[in-house]
Amino acid sequence: MSTATETQRKAPAGERVADWADGRLGIYGLAKANMRKIFPDHWSFMLGEICLYSFIIIILTGVYLTLFFNPSMNEVVYHGSYEPMNGIRMSAAYASTLDISFDVRGGLLVRQIHHWAAIIFLAGMFVHMFRVFFTGAYRKPREINWLFGFLLFVLGMFTGFTGYSLPDDLLSGTGVRFTQGAILSMPIVGTYISMFLFGGEFPGTDIISRFYSIHILLLPGIMLGLVVGHLILVFFHKHTQFAGPGKTNKNVVGMPLLPVYMAKAGGFFFLVFGFIAILSAVATINPIWALGPYRPDQVSTGAQPDWYMGFAEGFVRVMPGWEINLWGHTLVLGVLIPLVLFGVVLGALALYPFIESWITGDKREHHILDRPRNAPTRTGLGVAWVTIYFVMLIGGGNDIWATHFHLSLNAISWFVRIAFFVGPVLAFVVTRRICLGLQRRDKEKVLHGRESGTIKRLPHGEFVEIHEPLSPGQLHTLTAHEQYKPVEIGPTVDENGVERKPSALQKLRARLSKSYYGEDNQIAKPTAEEYKEITSGHGHH
Amino acid sequence: MSSQQIPEENLPEVQDTAHGAVEGAGDPFADPGLPAHRPRIQDIDERAARRSERAVAFMFTLSMLATIGFIASYVIFPVDKIVYIWPLGHVSALNFSLGMTLGLALFLIGAGAVHWARTLMSDVEVADDRHAIEATPEVKAKVMADFAAGAKESAIGRRKLIRNTMFGALALVPLSGVVLLRDLGPLPEKKLRKTLWAKGKQLVNMNTMEPLRPEDVVVGSLTFAMPEGLEEDAHDFQTQIAKAALMIIRIEPDNIKDKREREWAHEGIVAFSKICTHVGCPISLYEQQTHHVLCPCHQSTFDLSDGARVIFGPAGHALPQLRIGVNSEGNLEALGDFEEPVGPAFWERG
Numbered sequence: 082m083s084t085a086t087e088t089q090r091k092a093p094a095g096e097r098v099a100d101w102a103d104g105r106l107g108i109y110g111l112a113k114a115n116m117r118k119i120f121p122d123h124w125s126f127m128l129g130e131i132c133l134y135s136f137i138i139i140i141l142t143g144v145y146l147t148l149f150f151n152p153s154m155n156e157v158v159y160h161g162s163y164e165p166m167n168g169i170r171m172s173a174a175y176a177s178t179l180d181i182s183f184d185v186r187g188g189l190l191v192r193q194i195h196h197w198a199a200i201i202f203l204a205g206m207f208v209h210m211f212r213v214f215f216t217g218a219y220r221k222p223r224e225i226n227w228l229f230g231f232l233l234f235v236l237g238m239f240t241g242f243t244g245y246s247l248p249d250d251l252l253s254g255t256g257v258r259f260t261q262g263a264i265l266s267m268p269i270v271g272t273y274i275s276m277f278l279f280g281g282e283f284p285g286t287d288i289i290s291r292f293y294s295i296h297i298l299l300l301p302g303i304m305l306g307l308v309v310g311h312l313i314l315v316f317f318h319k320h321t322q323f324a325g326p327g328k329t330n331k332n333v334v335g336m337p338l339l340p341v342y343m344a345k346a347g348g349f350f351f352l353v354f355g356f357i358a359i360l361s362a363v364a365t366i367n368p369i370w371a372l373g374p375y376r377p378d379q380v381s382t383g384a385q386p387d388w389y390m391g392f393a394e395g396f397v398r399v400m401p402g403w404e405i406n407l408w409g410h411t412l413v414l415g416v417l418i419p420l421v422l423f424g425v426v427l428g429a430l431a432l433y434p435f436i437e438s439w440i441t442g443d444k445r446e447h448h449i450l451d452r453p454r455n456a457p458t459r460t461g462l463g464v465a466w467v468t469i470y471f472v473m474l475i476g477g478g479n480d481i482w483a484t485h486f487h488l489s490l491n492a493i494s495w496f497v498r499i500a501f502f503v504g505p506v507l508a509f510v511v512t513r514r515i516c517l518g519l520q521r522r523d524k525e526k527v528l529h530g531r532e533s534g535t536i537k538r539l540p541h542g543e544f545v546e547i548h549e550p551l552s553p554g555q556l557h558t559l560t561a562h563e564q565y566k567p568v569e570i571g572p573t574v575d576e577n578g579v580e581r582k583p584s585a586l587q588k589l590r591a592r593l594s595k596s597y598y599g600e601d602n603q604i605a606k607p608t609a610e611e612y613k614e615i616t617s618g619h620g621h622h
Numbered sequence: 623m624s625s626q627q628i629p630e631e632n633l634p635e636v637q638d639t640a641h642g643a644v645e646g647a648g649d650p651f652a653d654p655g656l657p658a659h660r661p662r663i664q665d666i667d668e669r670a671a672r673r674s675e676r677a678v679a680f681m682f683t684l685s686m687l688a689t690i691g692f693i694a695s696y697v698i699f700p701v702d703k704i705v706y707i708w709p710l711g712h713v714s715a716l717n718f719s720l721g722m723t724l725g726l727a728l729f730l731i732g733a734g735a736v737h738w739a740r741t742l743m744s745d746v747e748v749a750d751d752r753h754a755i756e757a758t759p760e761v762k763a764k765v766m767a768d769f770a771a772g773a774k775e776s777a778i779g780r781r782k783l784i785r786n787t788m789f790g791a792l793a794l795v796p797l798s799g800v801v802l803l804r805d806l807g808p809l810p811e812k813k814l815r816k817t818l819w820a821k822g823k824q825l826v827n828m829n830t831m832e833p834l835r836p837e838d839v840v841v842g843s844l845t846f847a848m849p850e851g852l853e854e855d856a857h858d859f860q861t862q863i864a865k866a867a868l869m870i871i872r873i874e875p876d877n878i879k880d881k882r883e884r885e886w887a888h889e890g891i892v893a894f895s896k897i898c899t900h901v902g903c904p905i906s907l908y909e910q911q912t913h914h915v916l917c918p919c920h921q922s923t924f925d926l927s928d929g930a931r932v933i934f935g936p937a938g939h940a941l942p943q944l945r946i947g948v949n950s951e952g953n954l955e956a957l958g959d960f961e962e963p964v965g966p967a968f969w970e971r972g
Binding site for chain 2: 183377383
């Protein structure tokens with residue numbers, strides 16, 4: 082006992098604080114597992130970090146904004162620093178946003194950082210999600226983390242929407258009106274939900290304060306929980322890595338959290354924050370003062386939502402205005418179908434990992450990432466999804482496309498309608514062919530070496546390019562991917578000679594499996610025999 | 623600087639390749655194991671390392687200066703000072719200087735830290751083992767046994783009455799929360815069907831706030847109107863104008879293709895709801911030659927000379943028309959409310 086107290090007395094202050102905390106929180110156990118935790122290095126692994134840091138920036142700046150913002154729809158007459166709005170009737174929410182922009186020193190900067198960070202947050206999540214998708218990182222054991230990330234993306238969209246609606250300016254109010262119109266299209270419950278959400282008829286006097294509590298409390302609260310869960314799972318699962326020499330499904334190769342990633346990731350937070358601050362100094366985002374306060378009978382032309390809502394906007398714009406009137410009721414398909422498609426398109430993304438694992442029947446853990454080319458069907462499907470997304474972004478900005486490129490609005494709308502069906506199919510086919518081509522190229526490289534660019538003239542006058550053999554590490558990297566065999570339905574007659582009828586589901590699965598891993602859908606990896614035969618003795622190439 | 627200049631003892635020892643298991647030596651594609659670490663210039667040349675140190679410290683120092691610059695900008699620039707900065711144009715001096723200094727102060731901390739990590743911290747790659755996430759069969763068996771014991775001791779399986787009533791109670795209790803939401807808003811009733819328009823209400827020009835007279839409305843012009851008695855400072859102005867806003871145009875009566883439209887007009891002056899039947903944006907673009915109006919939100923286009931039917935875009939039905947006439951004072955007046963709900967369609971619209 083006495084020796085223990087003696088060493089404690091001698092310990093430096095930092096260690097004594099750590100001892101104190103360890104006695105209460107058990108931090109040494111946590112630190113042992115995590116302080117030197119290994120993280121692999123790849124540029125694409127920092128995309129998620131951009132999301133995390135922009136989320137933190139949004140929370141920091143958001144708290145500051147709440148100190149000045151007044152989420153009230155009370156009508157006031159503006160008397161402030163912004164001359165053009167003097168004497169104009171507006172809501173207190175809009176007036177306080179003008180005050181933040183023109184009277185609070187630095188308020189405009191914080192508002193701009195908040196909005197830019199939100200846009201980058203959503204863009205970062207989109208790109209991060211597709212990094213995860215195209216490399217198959219969502220496979221077991223990470224399906225739940227995929228869902229967490231998916232929820233963060235969807236909630237991020239709605240947090241963004243409720244946030245940019247708060248200033249109650251003419252543009253965002255138009256977006257809220259659109260939302261109310263979409264809610265009204267829901268059969269049976271639409272009018273009730275609208276009345277309850279708005280506290281009566283549109284716009285009423287409640288929606289800003291309700292959006293406020295949703296925007297600053299409800300959604301970010303859920304998101305914060307999801308972010309923490311997402312990170313805990315990243316630590317728990319350990320990061321995925323690309324195949325390479327020394328990298329296996331049973332290890333993780335990289336550098337330790339302390340000090341390398343403390344410095345790199347911690348530093349990256351400051352890089353992201355600094356970048357967004359400079360962006361906010363030089364590029365104006367959402368100049369609400371130029372738009373004026375919201376009035377339901379006024380509108381500006383060229384109205385656009387923030388980019389992440391653009392694809393929903395696209396569905397609404399290009400959908401034909403179908404309405405069915407029967408038995409005294411109206412089914413507003415022209416708005417309802419876009420609303421449903423919005424959910425279906427997003428939902429497909431959430432479900433994909435489960436669909437793929439059902440098709441492959443693969444229940445093993447995967448920690449080695451796929452190169453997109455080595456999973457042509459998945460890559461094709463992903464590109465098809467992205468194609469739908471971007472086609473709809475074009476649809477959502479059809480007026481902007483029309484005015485900036487001098488195109489016919491009708492033609493753009495028709496293009497989008499057709500491209501919604503044709504685009505993803507084309508994208509799928511083309512992407513898959515490109516993937517297969519790249520697989521062939523990898524095989525070629527493994528068997529015949531890398532094109533060196535050096536041209537040699539043979540004694541008889543022929544010119545040949547010298548191919549350099551790959552290093553053992555490169556050979557391994559290019560052949561490390563797994564190739565599945567398509568699932569077979571199995572014999573239709575069992576061992577007792579009784580005929581067995583495969584269920585429709587089994588047949589579907591076999592067909593899908595064939596389209597993923599059938600002969601024409603992946604290029605067989607080079608075998609050691611092929612390699613040896615080509616490299617032994619012949620000396621050609 | 624090439625490696626020949628580096629004294630032998632400064633070179634790192636060659637790393638063993640034992641990390642990755644080398645499977646089957648005969649396989650040309652077998653994993654050769656982790657490659658040997660290649661030293662950076664800073665690992666072997668102390669002068670280079672010192673240069674890196676100075677670079678990092680320089681960035682951190684600049685960051686400090688930028689923060690001082692931030693505070694100085696905050697004090698120096700008035701909030702309303704506008705300056706011209708190429709190529710941005712006229713910008714707020716305060717916003718620009720605060721953003722740039724804050725951005726630099728932050729960015730330089732990040733750049734310094736990353737440079738430090740990349741040049742001076744060890745970049746030796748090491749391998750950590752992964753452990754199976756699934757529990758071992760023994761652990762699983764223990765958990766299952768524990769759970770079975772707990773469940774048995776609770777008797778939840780045997781005493782079904784307790785179990786069922788508990789599920790019932792737990793299922794019902796959230797209903798209180800749902801009921802509490804009832805007062806979020808009123809029931810729809812007929813609210814979406816009625817507007818402020820009624821027989822005898824005069825049409826007020828929204829620009830002049832004066833009652834509209836037929837002679838004010840000329841062919842080719844688009845006028846917005848609202849019902850008399852609606853004041854901009856009324857507490858429900860926004861809600862009322864969201865339904866009552868009108869578009870007034872004049873068309874030569876012979877050019878009106880729709881029979882009912884002609885009947886509901888006054889000498890070719892027609893009044894249509896300004897609220898788009900798609901999702902409720904106010905329609906504001908008028909093409910005077912064709913009498914088409916376009917909603918700028920989603921580009922629904924209506925032909926005001928033909929009962930405001932939809933000729934393009936996502937709207938599902940025509941704009942409602944308001945029946946108008948002229949009162950004894952010679953002002954335009956409504957002859958009733960709209961006969962159908964204005965704005966977006968909904969389930970009960972019929």
